[in-house]
Amino acid sequence: MIITSIIADNFRKYAHLQLDNLPDSGLIALTGGNESGKSSIGDAIQFGLFGCTDQVKSEEAAKLIHWGASHASVALRLQHRGHEYRLVRSVDSEGNVAATLFSTEEEITLADTPETVERQIKALFGYYYGAYSKAFYWGQQNSNMKDGDSDNLRAMAGLKEHANISEQLEREQKERIDTLRELDARRQHTAQSIDTLHIDENQMSHLTKIVNDVEGRQQQLTLLGQRLNKESSAYPINLEKFQGIDSRSRKIGKWTFITLLIFLLALLTGLFFMFTPEWGNKLLSSLSISLRESLGQGAIRLASITALIGAILLVYGWYVDVRRLRPLQTQARNLTNALEESYQACTQPVSRSLATDSTDYLVEKHIDLPEVSTTHPDMAVVPEWIKTASQYKAKALYVHSAADILNAGLSNRSDELNEHIDVIKTDINAIQQQLDHQAKLQALVSQQETSLEQERRQQVVTTIAVDLLKQDASHSIERFNQLVKTHCPDLLQRFTQKHYKSLEISSDFSLKLLSEEKGDFLDFNEISTGTQRQVALAMRIALANALADATKTDKQMLFLDEPFAFFDPERTNNTLHSLAETSKGIVSQIWLTAQTKPEGIKLAQVINCQRGNTTLKA
Numbered sequence: 001m002i003i004t005s006i007i008a009d010n011f012r013k014y015a016h017l018q019l020d021n022l023p024d025s026g027l028i029a030l031t032g033g034n035e036s037g038k039s040s041i042g043d044a045i046q047f048g049l050f051g052c053t054d055q056v057k058s059e060e061a062a063k064l065i066h067w068g069a070s071h072a073s074v075a076l077r078l079q080h081r082g083h084e085y086r087l088v089r090s091v092d093s094e095g096n097v098a099a100t101l102f103s104t105e106e107e108i109t110l111a112d113t114p115e116t117v118e119r120q121i122k123a124l125f126g127y128y129y130g131a132y133s134k135a136f137y138w139g140q141q142n143s144n145m146k147d148g149d150s151d152n153l154r155a156m157a158g159l160k161e162h163a164n165i166s167e168q169l170e171r172e173q174k175e176r177i178d179t180l181r182e183l184d185a186r187r188q189h190t191a192q193s194i195d196t197l198h199i200d201e202n203q204m205s206h207l208t209k210i211v212n213d214v215e216g217r218q219q220q221l222t223l224l225g226q227r228l229n230k231e232s233s234a235y236p237i238n239l240e241k242f243q244g245i246d247s248r249s250r251k252i253g254k255w256t257f258i259t260l261l262i263f264l265l266a267l268l269t270g271l272f273f274m275f276t277p278e279w280g281n282k283l284l285s286s287l288s289i290s291l292r293e294s295l296g297q298g299a300i301r302l303a304s305i306t307a308l309i310g311a312i313l314l315v316y317g318w319y320v321d322v323r324r325l326r327p328l329q330t331q332a333r334n335l336t337n338a339l340e341e342s343y344q345a346c347t348q349p350v351s352r353s354l355a356t357d358s359t360d361y362l363v364e365k366h367i368d369l370p371e372v373s374t375t376h377p378d379m380a381v382v383p384e385w386i387k388t389a390s391q392y393k394a395k396a397l398y399v400h401s402a403a404d405i406l407n408a409g410l411s412n413r414s415d416e417l418n419e420h421i422d423v424i425k426t427d428i429n430a431i432q433q434q435l436d437h438q439a440k441l442q443a444l445v446s447q448q449e450t451s452l453e454q455e456r457r458q459q460v461v462t463t464i465a466v467d468l469l470k471q472d473a474s475h476s477i478e479r480f481n482q483l484v485k486t487h488c489p490d491l492l493q494r495f496t497q498k499h500y501k502s503l504e505i506s507s508d509f510s511l512k513l514l515s516e517e518k519g520d521f522l523d524f525n526e527i528s529t530g531t532q533r534q535v536a537l538a539m540r541i542a543l544a545n546a547l548a549d550a551t552k553t554d555k556q557m558l559f560l561d562e563p564f565a566f567f568d569p570e571r572t573n574n575t576l577h578s579l580a581e582t583s584k585g586i587v588s589q590i591w592l593t594a595q596t597k598p599e600g601i602k603l604a605q606v607i608n609c610q611r612g613n614t615t616l617k618a
Contacts, residue, residue, distance in 0.1 A: 001078055001079070001080040001124075001125050001553060001555075001556060001557060002022075002024045002078070002079050002080075002555050002556065002557045002588065002589040003022055003045065003076055003077070003078060003557055003589065004021070004022050004024065004077045004078070004079055004084075005019065005020050005021070005022060005075075005076070005077035006018070006019040006022070006041065006044055006045065006048070006074070006075075006076055006077075007019075007074070007075040008044045008048075008072070008073065008074045008075070009072065009073050010065055010066035010069035010071060010072045010073070011040065011043075011044055011047070011064060011065075011066060011072040011073070011074055012037070012040035012043055012044070012064055012066065012072075013035075013037040013040045013066070013614065014037060014040060014044075014066065014614055014615065014616060015066055015069075015614040015615055016614070016615045016616075016617075017037075017040075017041070017044065017615075017616050017617075018616070018617045018618075019041070019607065019616075019617075019618050020618070022589070022605065023589065023604040023605055024079065024555060024588060024589055025555070025583055025584070025588035025589060025604065026580070026583050026588070026589070026590070026602075026603065026604025026605075027576070027579060027580055027583060027590050027592055027598075027601070027602075027603050027604055028589065028590065028591045028592065028603070028604055028605045028606075028607065029592050029593075029594060029597060029598060029603050029605070029606045029607070030591065030592065030593045030594070030607050030609060031593075031594055031595070031596060031597050031606060031607070031608050031609065032595070032608060032609035032610060032611065033595060033611050034595075034611075035611055036609040036610060036611040037609045037611075037613075037616065038561070038593040038609050039561055039593065041591075041593075041607075041609075042137065042139075042559050042561050042591070042593070043055075043056075043064065044074050045076070045137075045559060046129075046132075046133075046137065047061070047064060047074055047089060048074035048075070048076040048087055048088075048089050049076065049087065049121065049129075049132070050118070050121075050128070050129035050132065051089060051091075051097055051099065051114055051118075052129060054133065054137070054139045058097070059095065060095070061091040061095060061097055062091055062092070062093055062094065062095040064091065065091065065092075065093060066614070070092060070093050071090055071091065071092040071093065072090065072091055073088065073089065073090035073091075074088070074089050074090075075087070075088045076088075077104075079555070080124060080125065080553070081552075081553070081554055082554070083103070083105060084103075084104045084105055085101060085102065085103055085104065085110075085124070086101075086102040086104050087099070087100075087101050087102075087117070087121075088100045088102075089114075089117075097114050098113075098114070099111070099112075099113065099114045099117040100112045100117070101117045101120050101121070125551060125553070126550070126551030126552075126553075127547065127551060131547060134543065135540070135543045135544045135546075135547040136544055136547075136556065136557065136558050136559065137558075137559050137561075138537070138540055138558075138559065138560040138561055138563055139561050165469060166466065166469055166470070166473070169462055169465060169466050169469070170466070172462060173459065173462050173463070173466070176455055176458060176459050176462065177459070179455055180452065180455050180456065180459070183448055183451055183452050183455060184452060186448055187445060187448040187449060187452060190441055190444050190445050190448060191445055193441055194438055194441045194442065194445070197434055197437070197438055197441075199431070199434050199435060199438055201435070203431055204428065204431050204432070204435065206357070207361075207424055207427055207428050207431065208428065209357070210355075210357060210358045210361050210424055211421055211424045211425060211428065213354055213355050213357075213358045214354065214358060214417055214420050214421050214424065215417075215421060217350070217353050217354055217417060218414050218417040218418065218421070220353075221345060221410050221413055221414045221417070222414065224338065224341055224342055224345065224410060225342070225407055225410045225411070227334075227338045228338045228339065228342050228403055228406060228407060228410075229403065229407070231331070231334050231335040231338045231339075232335065232338075232339075232399050232400060232402075232403035234331060234335075235335055235389065235396055235399045235400075236396035236399075238328050238331050238332070238392070239392050239396055241324075241328055242325070242328045242329075242332075242392040243392065245320060245324045245325055245328070246325065246392075248320060249317065249320050249321060249324075249325060252313055252316060252317040252320060253317060255313055256310055256313040256314055256317060259306050259309050259310040259313060260306075260310055262302070262303075262306040263303050263306040263307050263310055264303075266299045266300070266302040266303035266306060267299070267300070267303035269295075269296075269299040270295075270296045270297065270298070270299030270300035270301075270302075270303060271296070271299075271300075272296070273292045273293070273295045273296030273299060274292075274293065274296035274297070274300070275296075276292065328392070332389065332390050332391070332392055333390065335389055335390075335399070336386055336389060336390040339382070339385075339386040339389065339402060339403070339406065340386055342406035342407075342409070342410055343382055343383065343386065343406060345373070345409070345410060345413055346372060346373045346374055346379070346406060346409030346410065346412075346413060347371075347372050347373075347379070347409075348371075349369055349370070349371050350362075350369050350413070350416065350417065350420075351363075351369055361424070362420055365423060367419075367420060367423060370416070372409075373409040373410070373412040373413040373416065374405065374408055374409035374412055376405045376408065376409070378401060378402075378405055379405055379409075382402045382405060382406070385398045385399065385401070385402045386402065389402075481504050481505060486546075488502070488503060488538060488539065488542040489501055489502060491538040491541055491542050491578070491582070492535065492538045492539075492542075494538075494578045494581065495534045495535070495537055495538040495574070495575060495578050496531060496534050496535065496538070497574055499515065499517065499531070500513045500514060500515060500527075500531075500535065501514055502514035503535060503539065504521070511523070511524030512524065513527060513535065529566050530566050530567050530568065530571050531571075533563070533565070533566060533567070534567075534571065534575060537560070537563055537575065538578075540558075540560075541558065541579075541582055541587060544556060544558050544587045545585065545586055545587055548586045548587060549586070553586060554586070555586065555588045555589065556586055556587050556588065556589070557587075557588075557589040557590070557591065558587050558589070558590045558591065559591040560579075560590065560591060560592050560593070561593050562593050562594070563575070563592065564594060572598070573600055573601070576598050576600075576601040577601060579592070580601055580602065583604075605618075
């Protein structure tokens with residue numbers, strides 16, 4: 001691909017630029033001092049083709065607009081494989097880019113958006129901007145440092161990125177090793193902190209069992225006090241009922257006994273009169289037989305009546321005893337049991353009502369376990385009151401007094417247990433805090449182990465990446481060295497006046513030149529800056545030829561911006577003659593920018609750029 005015409009409006013330095021009928025081969029020299037607009041022509045070519053330049057990205061294209069204008073445009077006429085095309089690209093102050101590609105022969109539009117133009121150019125020319133900038137465009141600003149040419153050569157070989165990435169990965173690998181050591185040290189320190197806690201995890205369940213035992217006993221005392229209050233409150237009413245019903249029961253029993261005596265006497269009398277024995281006839285001789293029979297029958301009837309009355313009295317007495325007295329006696333026993341249990345709870349040590357483990361723990365904690373829970377002076381007579389209350393012989397006042405004394409004792413005993421519970425729960429809380437701290441440390445250890453594992457995996461990944469990168473770099477080095485052997489020897493000798501005839505890149509990305517004089521390889525940095533730039537130019541042209549061959553291009557343009565910087569006159573002259581010889585090949589249209597017109601060499605066209613002029617036509 002060569003350029004036959006450039007027309008630009010409001011682009012960079014130029015309000016209007018027009019270069020027509022450009023030669024398709026030979027050297028095209030752009031001359032002029034600094035800030036005269038030479039590089040702007042190269043930028044116009046780059047922008048027209050790809051929408052960007054070496055210094056301005058595509059998203060910043062508005063920076064290319066001429067000062068004071070609202071938009072810029074570039075129109076290029078191109079020849080490629082015997083066909084002619086016209087490419088127009090513009091940008092406005094908002095950064096909106098438009099592009100259109102025409103076929104001038106067929107008079108049709110091939111693409112009319114930046115995206116479709118980009119794809120069409122790739123289809124026509126076989127490369128994007130990245131390949132173009134490395135093969136067909138030399139920017140002086142890219143070679144203004146000591147190692148610039150070395151970097152450019154590595155970039156052309158595709159190794160600059162390899163070297164940068166390799167250095168970055170190696171730095172990261174060293175940092176990761178330090179991180180792994182630090183993480184492992186932290187993990188070990190955390191694990192040691194866990195070991196120093198000396199926590200018996202079974203102690204928590206043991207203390208929980210003890211506190212449940214003590215709380216259970218406390219609850220029993222609470223229920224016992226409620227029971228005592230209930231039974232003692234009912235005692236006065238039950239006492240009054242019992243006394244009345246007991247009196248009635250006694251009367252029923254008395255009358256039942258009297259009725260039984262009458263029944264027996266009447267029965268015996270009736271039988272005596274009805275079946276009078278011989279010895280009784282003498283006693284009753286004065287009574288007639290009929291009278292005796294009447295008296296006997298009367299006595300029998302009386303016995304039957306008294307028997308019936310006695311049976312009724314027995315049934316009623318049974319009812320009073322079973323239905324009235326026994327429930328009251330049951331309530332008396334309930335009261336007695338409540339009083340006795342309360343008395344035992346107040347007068348016996350707590351240890352008797354707790355499990356052995358609970359007692360042993362409280363003793364081990366040196367907790368005071370008093371024998372009795374109250375020292376009330378009437379506590380001594382409570383057993384007597386309990387005994388008489390079971391038979392409803394105790395006064396209601398005594399029962400109330402006993403209940404009050406025992407309730408006070410139960411309350412004191414509950415307070416004692418509550419203090420014991422507080423002590424146990426304090427120990428439980430302390431152990432729980434230790435367990436929580438241990439859990440946090442264990443979680444931290446797990447987190448640290450996860451971080452360690454991630455770092456180890458990342459280390460493995462980085463190691464694999466470095467190995468793969470080295471393999472890829474090795475292939476790239478091999479391909480580049482093959483390219484050098486194929487395309488470079490003649491160019492390299494021609495550009496360096498046969499001082500150097502071969503260039504190689506070693507596995508550590510270093511550049512070496514085979515010296516014809518010394519018969520050995522020299523490090524690239526050992527040669528002068530001018531020679532470095534000559535070598536870089538030779539490699540650039542070799543790469544341009546290789547890319548042109550790969551894309552089956554019949555003719556190709558090459559733009560060299562200030563290629564002779566730091567060259568002495570002899571080196572400049574030799575390089576110019578080498579470039580003129582090169583232009584006879586595939587890379588036929590070679591653009592050069594220079595401060596002054598090169599002398600002693602035939603130029604296809606000279607375009608003089610004047611500083612201060614915003615219009616250029618040639």
